[in-house]
Amino acid sequence: MKTTLLRRCLPGVLAPAALLLLAGCSVFSSQQRDPVTLYAPLIKVAPDPSWPKVSWQLTVVKPTAARVVDSARIAVRPSPGEMQVYRGVGWSQPPGDLVEATVLRALEDSGKLGSVARPAIGIRADYRLAMDLRRFDSDYAGSSLPSAVIELNAKLIRTTDQRVVAARTFLSTEPAGATDVPSVVAAFERGLESMIAELAGWTLASGEADARRTR
Numbered sequence: 001m002k003t004t005l006l007r008r009c010l011p012g013v014l015a016p017a018a019l020l021l022l023a024g025c026s027v028f029s030s031q032q033r034d035p036v037t038l039y040a041p042l043i044k045v046a047p048d049p050s051w052p053k054v055s056w057q058l059t060v061v062k063p064t065a066a067r068v069v070d071s072a073r074i075a076v077r078p079s080p081g082e083m084q085v086y087r088g089v090g091w092s093q094p095p096g097d098l099v100e101a102t103v104l105r106a107l108e109d110s111g112k113l114g115s116v117a118r119p120a121i122g123i124r125a126d127y128r129l130a131m132d133l134r135r136f137d138s139d140y141a142g143s144s145l146p147s148a149v150i151e152l153n154a155k156l157i158r159t160t161d162q163r164v165v166a167a168r169t170f171l172s173t174e175p176a177g178a179t180d181v182p183s184v185v186a187a188f189e190r191g192l193e194s195m196i197a198e199l200a201g202w203t204l205a206s207g208e209a210d211a212r213r214t215r
Helices: 095-110 181-214
Strands: 002-009 035-042 057-060 075-077 089-091 115-117 127-139 147-158 163-175
Touching (some): 057 095, 095 115, 095 127, 095 181, 127 163, 127 181, 147 181
Parallel strands (some): 035 089, 057 115, 057 127, 075 127
Antiparallel strands (some): 127 147, 147 163
């Protein structure tokens, strides 16, 4: 996996009252006036040979998420109940878009599906993967080093009768090697890669189990 860094000037991204400045920690900020470094994780999930090869088709729906979760700013929880963002950095795309793209690529590259696409493509899918992104933040959780926390609920739905055939919540807590932003982003990359691999395998196995029951 590889992270692409982009730089641009985004004056006045946040209102001054939007955040509280954490005293003594310069990586957090309540105002944004400086150039922003954008991180664009490029994550490639290696397919697992144990994943079943299936003949049915799937659509992947962009995850729903609360606005604070799906922000292009990189969120951090320096203490319980407190949410801030790292100063001068952001994601190149909102986390919901990043998760959607990573799931699609993992399933497409696996070669295990008849077809997989976004709903807008218009394929006649047998199943639909709906997701809810609940967390995507760096959390200190009382430790001296943060962890990248990603929480994603997934539901596999049979399109003919809108029946939920499987549901599961995936949680990844990946420790960062240091407090600097590149280390935090690397932790997000590792966590997302392992989570999406698990999600892809679960999707294929759950859909195939249902397909065999209904044949």
